[in-house]
Amino acid sequence: MTASLITDARVVEVLRSTFGYTSFRPLQAEIVASILNGQDVFVLMPTGGGKSLCYQLPALLLDRLTVVVSPLIALMKDQVDKLRAAGVAATYINSSLDADEIGRRQGAVARGEVKLLYVAPERLLLPGFLHLLSSAGVAFFAIDEAHCISEWGHDFRPEYREIKRLRGLFPSAILGTFTATATRRVQADIKTHLGLQNAVAFCGSFNRPNLYYEVRPKQEAYEQLAAYLRGRGQASGIIYCQSRAGTERLASRLQKDGFSATAYHAGLASNERRQRQEAFVKDDVQIIVATIAFGMGIDKPDVRFVVHFDLPKTLEGYYQESGRAGRDGEPSDCIMFYSYADAAKHRHFIDEKPSENERQIALWQLQQVINWATGTTCRRSALIGYFDEQPRQQPDPCCDVCRTPLQEEDYTIPAQMLLSCVKRTGERFGIMHLIDVLRGSRGERVRRYGHDKLSTYGIGRDRSKEEWRFLANELLRRGHISQDGDEFKTVKVTELGRAVLFKGEKVILAKAPAIPSHPVEPDTPHQVLFDRLRTLRKRMADERGVPPYVIFHDATLRQMAAELPTSRQHLLRLYGVGQRKALDFGDAFLAHIEQYVRETGAQPESLPISSNQQQGSLSSTVRATLDIFNTGRSVVEVAAARKLAVSTIEGHLAEAMEAGETVSLDRLVSDDKRRAIEAAMAEHGTALLKPIMESLGDGYTYAELRFVRAKIERSRSS
Numbered sequence: 135m136t137a138s139l140i141t142d143a144r145v146v147e148v149l150r151s152t153f154g155y156t157s158f159r160p161l162q163a164e165i166v167a168s169i170l171n172g173q174d175v176f177v178l179m180p181t182g183g184g185k186s187l188c189y190q191l192p193a194l195l196l197d198r199l200t201v202v203v204s205p206l207i208a209l210m211k212d213q214v215d216k217l218r219a220a221g222v223a224a225t226y227i228n229s230s231l232d233a234d235e236i237g238r239r240q241g242a243v244a245r246g247e248v249k250l251l252y253v254a255p256e257r258l259l260l261p262g263f264l265h266l267l268s269s270a271g272v273a274f275f276a277i278d279e280a281h282c283i284s285e286w287g288h289d290f291r292p293e294y295r296e297i298k299r300l301r302g303l304f305p306s307a308i309l310g311t312f313t314a315t316a317t318r319r320v321q322a323d324i325k326t327h328l329g330l331q332n333a334v335a336f337c338g339s340f341n342r343p344n345l346y347y348e349v350r351p352k353q354e355a356y357e358q359l360a361a362y363l364r365g366r367g368q369a370s371g372i373i374y375c376q377s378r379a380g381t382e383r384l385a386s387r388l389q390k391d392g393f394s395a396t397a398y399h400a401g402l403a404s405n406e407r408r409q410r411q412e413a414f415v416k417d418d419v420q421i422i423v424a425t426i427a428f429g430m431g432i433d434k435p436d437v438r439f440v441v442h443f444d445l446p447k448t449l450e451g452y453y454q455e456s457g458r459a460g461r462d463g464e465p466s467d468c469i470m471f472y473s474y475a476d477a478a479k480h481r482h483f484i485d486e487k488p489s490e491n492e493r494q495i496a497l498w499q500l501q502q503v504i505n506w507a508t509g510t511t512c513r514r515s516a517l518i519g520y521f522d523e524q525p526r527q528q529p530d531p532c533c534d535v536c537r538t539p540l541q542e543e544d545y546t547i548p549a550q551m552l553l554s555c556v557k558r559t560g561e562r563f564g565i566m567h568l569i570d571v572l573r574g575s576r577g578e579r580v581r582r583y584g585h586d587k588l589s590t591y592g593i594g595r596d597r598s599k600e601e602w603r604f605l606a607n608e609l610l611r612r613g614h615i616s617q618d619g620d621e622f623k624t625v626k627v628t629e630l631g632r633a634v635l636f637k638g639e640k641v642i643l644a645k646a647p648a649i650p651s652h653p654v655e656p657d658t659p660h661q662v663l664f665d666r667l668r669t670l671r672k673r674m675a676d677e678r679g680v681p682p683y684v685i686f687h688d689a690t691l692r693q694m695a696a697e698l699p700t701s702r703q704h705l706l707r708l709y710g711v712g713q714r715k716a717l718d719f720g721d722a723f724l725a726h727i728e729q730y731v732r733e734t735g736a737q738p739e740s741l742p743i744s745s746n747q748q749q750g751s752l753s754s755t756v757r758a759t760l761d762i763f764n765t766g767r768s769v770v771e772v773a774a775a776r777k778l779a780v781s782t783i784e785g786h787l788a789e790a791m792e793a794g795e796t797v798s799l800d801r802l803v804s805d806d807k808r809r810a811i812e813a814a815m816a817e818h819g820t821a822l823l824k825p826i827m828e829s830l831g832d833g834y835t836y837a838e839l840r841f842v843r844a845k846i847e848r849s850r851s852s
């Protein structure tokens with residue numbers, strides 16, 4: 135097979151020149167190599183892990199056609215748009231096209247003009263289509279969303295079962311399956327149904343390091359939400375609600391309060407749905423308030439927050455939906471509002487399911503969500519633990535629990551007081567009244583009902599109103615009490631509450647101070663320019679009828695705003711800029727940058743990383759530092775000799791390395807640290823140091839990062 139002749143260098147060259155990336159994300163290189171070696175692959179990688187590249191890159195190097203099977207028609211267009219913007223001969227054939235257009239595209243496939251063809255499973259196996267594929271010759275079938283083959287997954291599609299026929303029809307083609315969620319059972323199903331027993335399996339981590347998880351009690355939820363949104367500026371986000379009516383209600387309330395929001399659910403006409411989805415993807419609308427009908431097949435990379443306004447039904451679903459945040463790897467929030475009432479609502483619907491088996495599965499799934507939401511351990515660890523992955527904590531952004539370590543306290547006795555007070559007042563009063571009774575209020579209402587005669591009257595004097603309210607909220611959240619939805623919100627003791635009251639079950643609560651919302655905006659130097667570049671991107675995207683991120687990602691624009699590039703050559707060094715994009719879009723962006731520099735006299739904020747900068751360009755002070763350092767003295771000694779701060783000396787040395795000077799890295803960074811930094815850079819790229827610093831945690835300096843980065847850049851360019 136010709137594939138085996140393809141060298142690593144060629145692969146890296148395509149990664150660079152077509153996709154504009156400097157390095158692979160974890161597992162990508164190995165997956166691409168296996169495919170190019172003619173091996174079948176089974177790939178399990180979380181959302182945002184970079185699955186598409188794993189089949190797109192080999193497609194460009196294989197000598198015949200690559201067929202991507204996907205159930206998601208909306209996604210096909212999006213992926214093809216992105217590929218074409220990068221100069222790749224990609225196309226899709228699906229029911230959204232008319233017969234003439236389908237004929238034209240099939241002609242192109244037959245003539246061998248297409249490298250990557252996207253198609254839905256039901257079309258794939260039509261006799262005429264199979265005929266087209268055999269005459270064109272298929273090198274590789276990539277089956278996306280492969281979990282659809284399993285009834286145990288969250289999105290079973292019977293058509294997927296038919297795909298196994300490909301094996302017999304195209305015996306020499308490589309087969310690869312790709313999915314972002316699969317429990318063990320689903321993985322086994324995929325392998326069996328597609329005859330992938332000999333495939334090389336790659337299982338990426340479910341950990342999404344750039345996502346921050348937070349659960350909030352669902353009280354005054356709208357006010358909490360609005361305050362959060364006000365802090366998020368122009369950022370795009372999704373808010374999931376349980377019901378169609380819920381999405382409409384919330385969207386219109388947000389609109390009234392001046393937010394750019396729209397509702398989305400399966401009850402809307404299909405053209406209406408398409409329009410709203412497009413408005414969101416194209417940044418014409420900032421917030422989409424949706425049922426879970428929204429999201430499959432949308433891979434907008436810059437969704438900065440996903441809020442679950444109502445409780446999701448399964449943790450697997452939650453992982454999927456919340457995972458739509460931050461595909462581009464930048465910090466993003468996943469916020470869930472939790473209330474016992476929501477859980478009770480779900481239980482009610484589960485009770486109505488006809489089959490006992492279904493009921494049990496659904497109840498178990500719901501319990502996992504409740505456990506997660508009310509848990510007092512790291513949410514990230516708990517979430518990935520659900521997928522059998524080793525728990526891990528990590529530096530910020532992690533989760534609300536890790537940010538504000540909770541203090542556990544035994545609340546059994548006060549909980550019993552409150553529960554018994556609920557009982558003794560006949561389960562007919564609201565929380566505030568109960569607190570008044572417990573605290574021995576002399577209020578008129580307490581006396582009118584004779585509640586000052588109860589045995590629970592005044593037994594809770596030693597705790598503040600706030601503390602009682604906290605306890606009541608927690609009991610509500612954990613389901614020990616329930617609240618009627620009516621105006622006065624009367625409280626009742628539930629089955630769980632009775633266990634505390636009569637069977638001595640303990641109530642251990644974790645107290646946390648109120649959490650301010652998490653600031654996640656990355657630093658943007660030259661914000662004004664960044665905004666202008668965004669506007670330019672939006673205009674160019676609209677002219678081409680594509681979403682803005684097809685032109686460039688936010689990260690790329692942020693880098694432009696920092697480095698103020700003046701040439702196409704420089705643009706090519708930026709994240710996500712390949713040959714084609716530099717050619718098609720480069721000049722327009724350069725012109726804006728130039729104008730900004732002319733107007734403001736702005737300077738680049740971080741040095742462009744360049745290995746071919748001239749040696750002569752070092753300033754005299756940097757040169758002086760370097761000369762002393764090269765005589766064998768330590769950084770501290772150089773600092774003392776020059777009467778400068780250690781950090782200044784480090785800055786000089788980093789600058790020297792970036793300018794291509796030879797400086798011994800071993801003398802500056804320990805081996806262990808160097809390895810950790812390299813690993814973080816392999817994951818986050820080298821463009822921005824802040825995310826790397828954040829992923830490493832305490833104990834590192836920016837200078838150390840710059841040293842290692844300079845070394846990496848140097849070895850790359852040689």
Ligand code: ADP
Nearest residue numbers: 155157158159181182183184185186187435461
């Ligand atoms: P998935 O399909 O696994 O959810 P995608 O294929 O959509 O993920 O990739 C997620 C994001 O990561 C995309 O925005 C893509 O441009 C980016 N990406 C993929 N591979 C790389 C890489 N090697 N370097 C930098 N960015 C990458």
